[in-house]
Amino acid sequence: MDALAEQGVALSCAYVANPLCMPARASLFTGLTPRDHGVRTNGIPLDPSLPTLPGALRDAGYRTHAVGKLHLHTYDLPNGTDVAAEIDSAGDADVVAPEEFPEAQSLWNGGRHRALPEPYYGLETADFTGGHVSWIFGEYRQWLEGEHPDVAARLREDHPDNDPRPAPQTFD
Numbered sequence: 212m213d214a215l216a217e218q219g220v221a222l223s224c225a226y227v228a229n230p231l232c233m234p235a236r237a238s239l240f241t242g243l244t245p246r247d248h249g250v251r252t253n254g255i256p257l258d259p260s261l262p263t264l265p266g267a268l269r270d271a272g273y274r275t276h277a278v279g280k281l282h283l284h285t286y287d288l289p290n291g292t293d294v295a296a297e298i299d300s301a302g303d304a305d306v307v308a309p310e311e312f313p314e315a316q317s318l319w320n321g322g323r324h325r326a327l328p329e330p331y332y333g334l335e336t337a338d339f340t341g342g343h344v345s346w347i348f349g350e351y352r353q354w355l356e357g358e359h360p361d362v363a364a365r366l367r368e369d370h371p372d373n374d375p376r377p378a379p380q381t382f383d
Contacts (some may be wrong), residue, residue, distance in 0.1 A: 232282050233257075235278055238377060240332060256262040256284040266333025276338040279351075281327075286341055314341055319348040326350065346379065 228238035228332045229245045236241075237250040237257045241264070248261055265275040309315070309323045313331065318324045319341065327337045340351040345368045356363040 216306070221306050229311050233285075236282055242275055254287070257332065263333035266330075269330070269333055275330075275334045275336075277331075277339075279338070279340050280342075281332070281337065281339060282314065282341065283332050284312065286314055286316045288312055288315050288317060314339070316341060316346070316348050319352075 212301065217291050224298050224346075227235050229251070231253050233253045233255065234245040234250045238245065241248045243261070248257060252256050258280065265277075269275045272365065289311060291339065309318050312318060313327050315324070327334075328338045329336055331337055338350050340349040342348050345366050347366060350365065351367075354361045356364075
């Protein structure tokens, strides 16, 4: 680490626009403060019409791709709806259209989503993962269930091999 710091830039102090996940990520993507991009707390999706750094890089000829957690959109559906069976893909006025919630956990877990739409907030492509530890979802979870189902099964909190620790979502 010392060699890396000697060859690069070492910052003695760093600041974040907001200590919460979604507003901080929205600020990194847009260069705007939460007041200006509107994501003031978790659960408020970033407005897809706002310009983003990945979008500017893509427009300049770079290939933009994300791997992992983005959390630029809410993981929950409105009004406490979290059962994919209740979602109408036709987008009737009385229900939620799945494409309006690209990072919704219940839609991924229910098989309604297999990938994020492209482009996504300026990203040409993404390998999406949402959530943490035992409630991870998205493309990584899909891959893990297909390639290593025994390992994927261990992600369940109630798996007999898991010894829960005092901190939430941590196991031995």
